[in-house]
Amino acid sequence: MEDRGTVTVLTPTDQPGPAPETPTHLSPPTAGAALADQLRAQLAPDRIITDLTRLRTYECDGITGYRVVPALVALPESTDEVALVVAACARAGVPYVARGAGTGLSGGALPVADGVVISLARMRRVLDVDLVNQRMTVEPGVTNSDITKAVAAHDLYFAPDPSSQTVCTIGGNIAENSGGAHCMKYGFTTNHVHAMTLVLPDASVVTVGGDGAEQVGPDLRGAVIGSEGTLAIATSVTVRLLRKPEAVRTLVADFASAEAAGEAVSGIIAAGIIPAAVEMLDALAIEACEAAVHAGYSLDTAAALVVELDGPTAECDEGFARVEEICLEAGATHLRFAADPDERMLIWKGRKAAFAAMGRISPDYFVQDGVIPRTRLGEVLARMQVMADDAGLRVANVFHAGDGNLHPLVLYDAAVPGESERGEHLSTAIAELCVEMGGSITGEHGVGTDKACSMPKMFSEDDLAVMKRLRAAFDPDGISNPGKIFPTPRLCGERPGPYRVHPLEAAGLIERM
């Protein structure tokens, strides 16, 4: 289930993204040069990059529309070295951004102009494997897939499985609280981390979490996971490993409409079955995937569901028979069963290639990541169609249907004047529609630079102010990945229609559902 080499998501456009928020204590470029000299003396000189050509490698993450060249890139090889670089930044008042593989899809690892990028790419060691207690401690640059590879022979694996897993790092997974196709049953990164070593913005080193499943005091481990590199840099991570399930059963069911497919999903949930994964692809998405991967999806169907069950054989088989019935009751027009592990891999390869495959059917596209209460799927799809028609653009849909995590792909052609602006507007409007439906602007890609301006749609000023108190406790000077998550007037300008609590909602009489 790997899609090697398919991580470039967006076609680069030469339009620069909005300028990132610059911290008030912006240092003159000379500060960068002085810092580089100082760090070269402390780290090996070849681990400090200041050459413009090489710096360009770090100017963006998976969202290539936002680009900023940093003053320098540091490549530390240990916790102590990370602390040393952070200390130097703190002393000089220079902001820094941690970076894993740069596959993020929200501009989270976007550098700060005249700031430092701390790349964890050289911290790729496995520090400890404890098979008996099913856990493993790794450095942050280890890729998601390499964790599983290291213990696969012992029937263990790391559950979070983002489609980018062969490339993205555990450090990035921590920062984004990444999920994957299987998080409906198994949860996200936060559910699979025991402990972390962190370097705080004052360069102190702390451990959060621990050997035990319970710790005394607030769950700092959980507070840092998903904080998008704004609170701390993780320099070692102890992950929880799971025993491979005894059985895995996978099917692909075709439906004449997305609504019918949605009904099947509701039926599965109502039957008390928790599938390991339920993914939906619409006709456009299937067309793209098939062009790229030839995974055998039907080209003449409006929607397809990939349903996977796993667990003890008896339980899995019983549930799978029910799923088959439910799909047929909901009007499935065709069922395909994965006959063996290879066929299952092929089905997943098709699904996981979806983003990259869009290049086959459109010159450019935006990847969206919103969440809705699953039961409102039909309504949301209909609204999205109207919005797409109004914008004169096509939207392909792949989503984690079980947990309502939508990945609408807004297709456009940057060569046609005005299309990229329309596409961007449509994509943002879709994310904000998710909030209106009682959902979220992001299910797994994070807020980063890209969605900071949508945060007020979801949270009140007080909500954000309290979150900033947490940031202030970790990073009083705001040097760790500034300009991400929180909206700033400079980045967002005056945007209409901020979040307002409806009076009835405030009284607890209605909910945004």
Next chain:
Amino acid sequence: MTESLTQPRPETAGTGVVRPTTVAEAAQVLSGSTGSVLFRGGATQLDWAGRVPDPDLVVDTTDLSGVLTHNPGDMTASVRAGTTLIALQDQLAGAGQWLALDPPTASAGATVGGLLATGDSGPSRLRYGGIRDLVIGVTIVLADGTVARSGGHVIKNVAGYDLAKLVHGSLGSLALVAEVVVRLHPLPERSVTFTGDADAAQATAAALALAASPLEPAAVEWASAADAGRLLVRVDGTEASVDAAGRSLTELLAGLGVTLTALSAPDATSAWQAHAAAVVGSDDETVVRVAGLPSDLADLAGSAQDAARVADLRVVVVSSAALGMHTVRLSGGSPTGHAQALTQLRGRALERGASVLLRRRSPELDGLVEALGPPPSSADLLRRIKAEFDPTGRCAPGRFSPWF
């Protein structure tokens, strides 16, 4: 909230108790008062960690209760924090669902908000995760009355910081938990509990063997007894799958010298009730929670027994064996004996990398032994968080003393 209680008067001697009924009322109470404040839910876990001496104000969440939403199709629900877990489960059961949480204090009226603030869990944590894994949104009220929300009503959501994690385990020291949104699970079609005699070493081996097997039991618990101890293993599933799993695990544990037998439904219910009571303990006992590596069960149980023997105390160890969480209950003897045993056990457990939380002790112990062990490496950070969230230090002062 009654009239006389809406205006807490912290300046008068003694403790005022207020019972807000909405988040807005709770915010008003906090913004309109000063002085130390203790948040109280079902009052089942108020003794954990450091004691809060004579708070000026108690904010009792008993009336801040009720299920606000339940969306069976989305498997989510939201509740006011003072809703008891039992009341919530009752309501959810109608739709064949539950909040997959079975803390030992449930029957005594533990509230959802209180459970989040303590982070307590029960045997089912093995299969379904703890409360931190089940909460998807939270509304908190800070000491100054600021109301903040994080997360939301959808299971998958990474927008903004996760404040629910921050209050998890905070024992009322950072903010009042006012509303909680949770993800639900379908009630299992069938559950079967198996039991068998096992000493600590066998329990460790059994827990590790089950974890290494693909059997996915819902709970693997152990309790010490005069004659070694007893395992309780529960399997959740469908009619057919539970039988199959039961056969496999009986066979697996037989290989380790543990003979399991299935309990009838009523016997299983009383076995689990007794097990929960054994975790809670009683007022005159010292109850310590130790969480470490699952493979350290026998070692930690042995340490508890050694510590008790030296101080001439009785000891019971109750373990979530596959999770490495142990409750040690010390009774009998003198306060000095309890203090001595606690110090010895804590030292040994911390050496093994385990965490140690004092859950209960008689007031006589207070002068004799610290409630908390040595501060963690994050103590400074915790202090800064406390200063940001509760600058005047009014929320549960003393709870985490001397850490913060």
